[in-house]
Amino acid sequence: MRDASTAPDRDAPIGVFDSGIGGLTVVRALRRRLPDEGIVYLGDTARVPYGTKSAETIRRFALEDALFLAGRGVKMIVVACHSASSAALPELQRHFAVPVLGVVEPGARAVVAATTRRKVGVIGTTATIGSAAYETAIRSLTDEVEILAKPTPLFVPLAEEGWLDGDVAEGVARRYLASFAEEGVDALLLGCTHFPLLVPVISRVLGPGVRLIDSSDETAAAAGALLEKRSLTATKGPGSSRFYLTDLTPSFDKVGARFLGEPLGDVVRASVTACDNSSAGGRP
Amino acid sequence: MRDASTAPDRDAPIGVFDSGIGGLTVVRALRRRLPDEGIVYLGDTARVPYGTKSAETIRRFALEDALFLAGRGVKMIVVACHSASSAALPELQRHFAVPVLGVVEPGARAVVAATTRRKVGVIGTTATIGSAAYETAIRSLTDEVEILAKPTPLFVPLAEEGWLDGDVAEGVARRYLASFAEEGVDALLLGCTHFPLLVPVISRVLGPGVRLIDSSDETAAAAGALLEKRSLTATKGPGSSRFYLTDLTPSFDKVGARFLGEPLGDVVRASVTACDNSSAGGRP
Numbered sequence: 001m002r003d004a005s006t007a008p009d010r011d012a013p014i015g016v017f018d019s020g021i022g023g024l025t026v027v028r029a030l031r032r033r034l035p036d037e038g039i040v041y042l043g044d045t046a047r048v049p050y051g052t053k054s055a056e057t058i059r060r061f062a063l064e065d066a067l068f069l070a071g072r073g074v075k076m077i078v079v080a081c082h083s084a085s086s087a088a089l090p091e092l093q094r095h096f097a098v099p100v101l102g103v104v105e106p107g108a109r110a111v112v113a114a115t116t117r118r119k120v121g122v123i124g125t126t127a128t129i130g131s132a133a134y135e136t137a138i139r140s141l142t143d144e145v146e147i148l149a150k151p152t153p154l155f156v157p158l159a160e161e162g163w164l165d166g167d168v169a170e171g172v173a174r175r176y177l178a179s180f181a182e183e184g185v186d187a188l189l190l191g192c193t194h195f196p197l198l199v200p201v202i203s204r205v206l207g208p209g210v211r212l213i214d215s216s217d218e219t220a221a222a223a224g225a226l227l228e229k230r231s232l233t234a235t236k237g238p239g240s241s242r243f244y245l246t247d248l249t250p251s252f253d254k255v256g257a258r259f260l261g262e263p264l265g266d267v268v269r270a271s272v273t274a275c276d277n278s279s280a281g282g283r284p
Numbered sequence: 285m286r287d288a289s290t291a292p293d294r295d296a297p298i299g300v301f302d303s304g305i306g307g308l309t310v311v312r313a314l315r316r317r318l319p320d321e322g323i324v325y326l327g328d329t330a331r332v333p334y335g336t337k338s339a340e341t342i343r344r345f346a347l348e349d350a351l352f353l354a355g356r357g358v359k360m361i362v363v364a365c366h367s368a369s370s371a372a373l374p375e376l377q378r379h380f381a382v383p384v385l386g387v388v389e390p391g392a393r394a395v396v397a398a399t400t401r402r403k404v405g406v407i408g409t410t411a412t413i414g415s416a417a418y419e420t421a422i423r424s425l426t427d428e429v430e431i432l433a434k435p436t437p438l439f440v441p442l443a444e445e446g447w448l449d450g451d452v453a454e455g456v457a458r459r460y461l462a463s464f465a466e467e468g469v470d471a472l473l474l475g476c477t478h479f480p481l482l483v484p485v486i487s488r489v490l491g492p493g494v495r496l497i498d499s500s501d502e503t504a505a506a507a508g509a510l511l512e513k514r515s516l517t518a519t520k521g522p523g524s525s526r527f528y529l530t531d532l533t534p535s536f537d538k539v540g541a542r543f544l545g546e547p548l549g550d551v552v553r554a555s556v557t558a559c560d561n562s563s564a565g566g567r568p
Binding site for chain 2: 045046047048054056126130153156157158163171247250251
């Protein structure tokens, strides 16, 4: 999309995409750490979730999302979706000239640093855990850590419904997490953007002996380091944020504010595939 | 898609579509009631679920799904998805020459027939309940029934995860359904293809005084009546079924068999938008 020999504009925005609105936790961390940077966010709310779908379909969707951001002239792409990072990162890095950063590697680094018993847990969607991307990332750092990985798909709709505590949330957490406590894990990686909202109930079920790693903040730190290294940090600030969603779902503003930590403001409906531009009503 | 003056072939298959695999409960009921009919099923598993998305997006997806079935020469289209029936039925009926039948009207008829206290409940996804399609359908039959409608979105992932009973399922059911018992509802319409799987826990929570209406079977009966009326019943049998999914998700066969009541056999990955045919890997 861009001539690789041309350096990106350092005052261009950072592009961030996610399958939906969960990736706003990464935007929140980026804004806190890098207030001078502008951000263009794309949430693929028309096709959310990715985590229950096949790797092939997730790769196709991720390429379309990244292409949309590249078309907005971003200087870097942050893949805020764990399922897309797990399934599509190498392909994205191969196809796009700007740096592409995922959430998997920063999270893997943090969980390895956090464990003292050398026994870590990883939870995520079915697609993320099925890809074994976290195991691969942790193994590339060390061989001396035992890894217990488990899909916990019901945490996603629970966070979206806002049932963050109470009997149901606790029942789901107990059923999913009992084995981590039994196995003596002392650091748990929250491998999905939705899971930080469930930290209170997860902490209560696992007890104070288990450290919870939220990769959104680790990813924001890694993004800052990468911009420094490539001499791409913004020269003027503060940066502003633009939000694009592929569907303006009935609850995007309410749920989005929960993830971003503040209201989203203006949101524009975006089309990421050529077909989305056709007038569906006129086709048959 | 088809010249309206040309009568459809009565030995052509019935087309059925749903946002995912939940609509297989309608296929199961069709096969039982109309064993001579062939069936072409399309599940839009790449974009599932529809129930959390906007009416505009659901309408676009539903038109693409119906167009795919029309292209396979079906003689009738059954919209097995409650969210799509609620958002898109009039538009589908306007655009396609073959008869288009939804799940809303047959379900509404059955729940009105079932209540003696003239007080009915309706549960469904956020989109289905938000559309008020069931209220409209019930009101077109009678003014003398009180309607209590409530979105119960967590029932969908609960059914897909297979947590059909136990503490979590019961906790979710109690939280969603308490108000129906308090209000004295005596018939509850299950306005989502996933909910029949949760009948045991829903029954236990509501008690024997509340009749549960599963619209899949009502829809199959209505489809049979409509074929009779239009002289479109198959002349030879038994009919066979073909299954198309827009994504071969990791769990479609396991979850699909749960909804269909038997293994699906061969399943073909389908593209319902022109863009789906492009090689995503080659685009950037």
